Amino acid sequence: MAHEFSINDLIDAALRRYNFDKSITKSHVEQAYRAVVGEFIVKLTRSVYYDGTSQTLKVVLSAPALKNELTYKLTDLKDAINQRLGSDVVKKIVLL
Secondary structure (H helix, E strand, O other): OOOOOOOHHHHHHHHHHHHHHHHHHHHHHHHHHHHHHHHHHHOOEEEEEEEEEOOOOEEEEEEEEEHHHHOHHHHHHHHHHHHHOOOOOOEEEEEO
């Protein structure tokens, strides 16, 4: 019986084998952010960066009002991202 793997699964396995786990995690966290916040907020996001050492997601927004609004929802946002990832990868979110 043949096993079916997606190209993403194969790439992830190869990257893990050569100790690129941090890059994989960084990419997954940044993708999870985009999926959780949706297209409208993604359009107002200048950059997203995950620091694996401090487990901090840094988000640069282009709209001060959005930054203010998201400040009140950081815990919910963090929880939603971690739930999507299946583990507590993000400990803190910083809006810039």
